[in-house]
Amino acid sequence: MTAVHDFPDKSGSAANLSARVLADRAEGEQYVASVCFKHGPPRLLGVELEFTVHHGDDPARPLDPDVLATALGPHTPRTLRPDSPAVPLPAGAPVSLEPGCQVEISALPQASLRVLHAAVEADLSHLTSLLSRHGLELGTAGIDEHRPPRRILRTPRYAAMERRFAPIGEGGITMMCSTAGLQVCVDAGEPHEVAARWAAAHAMGPPLLALFANSRVHAGRDTGFESARWLAVLETEPVRSQSPPPRGDPAGEWGRRMMDTPLMVLPRGERPWDAPEGLTFADWIGGRGAAGVLRRPTVADLDYHLTTMFTPVRPQGYLELRYLDGQPPGEWLPPVALVTALLASPSTVDAVRRVCAPVAGRWADAARCGLADAALAATARELVELGIAALPATGLPASTVTDITAGLRARVTGSRSLHR
Secondary structure, three states, X not given: OOOOOOOOOOOOOHHHHHHOEOOOHHHHHHHHHHHHEOOOOOOOEEEEEEEOEEEOOOOXXXXXXXXXXXXXXXXXXXOOOOOOOOOOOOOOOOEEEOOOOOEEEEOOOEOOHHHHHHHHHHHHHHHHHHHHOOOEEEOOOOEOOOOOOOOOOOOHXXXXXXXXHHHHOOHHHHHHHHEOEEEEEEEOOXXXXXXXXXXXXXXXXXXXXXXXXXXXXXXXXXXXXXXXXXXXXXXXXHHHHOXXXXXXXXXXXXXXXXXXXXXXXXXXXXXXXXXXXXXXXXXXXXXXXXXXHOOOOEHHHHHHHHOOOOOOEEEOEEEEEEEEEOOOHHHOHHHHHHHHHHOOOHHHHHHHHHHHHHHOOOHHHHHHHHHHOHHHHHHHHHHHHHHHHHHHHHOOXXXXXXXXXXXXXXXXXXXXXXXX
């Protein structure tokens, strides 16, 4: 998603800015705050849809990457075929792949949910048609229901990530190769709105995670958890996947956090990308520890470091809400519409924070229990009604609003099955 405003190019060109060596920690913090929280009126919406991909005749069969590349044709990402033209889908969304060849489409940001809906549906229809011609189909849950995790993409980044996460447990490889999320992207807002929008985006996370959780079955086994996907994320590195309660200065806090977060990977051409253990970005700038044998970091290195965070809400100029399980191909709109409605106005944002205060930070409980947790279920019901009241302002057709309203109420009251 493109943010409302571009970061000003102080060096005269983006290339010069990226190549600039960072002088000290303070410069790094200032840069992070500037590029991760860009200000402007909240007007753009985006969505990123991830899906596992399966052979239609046997969903448990390991995915054949050659069949996937043939199906995607000119849309194949270069991480799978380096010589691919990587053409975007007809409505403009680029296609990317996760390490297990989960497919992702990243819709271009739009000024209305109605336009975004039309664009995503066009690209999703095109994608499913391409896959079906070669016997492939998209998964319908936030985790691979049929196969254990297996890394298919052989990139140095993903190889280094797999080695890094292996000593921690199974969460890392599962997150990388078996999970699929639905990411909603919204503008950060005007300077006086950012802190409240940031706090609301976090606060509604646990009840919305519980509401749309659908990843209980993994590799043919009932995990017992409503969102085994989000538990896998939490079982990687806490410094990379968890967030403390938001406070009053999100940009400054994020800048400091990025300086204090250890490097996950260190791009080094043909050499392994494993980062020195425990080396923070601030250490690298200051030449401390193993950083003393490395070249000094540039703005481009810091930009790359920003991509290694898996927090529930990640600032990228806009706010990327990352906690929702991937939904079946035809059911992505209701959660996106609900999030959009809940962040539609300052008054609604304030109401979200008030309603969600009793369940703040209960990420693991939401993933384990879903709506079986009474407090999360009660909060989800309040959020749904709050969002329904604001749905007409999203610009969706009245009939679509009616359908979403009925579906949300059925889901939150349990009259619709949450398991597949």
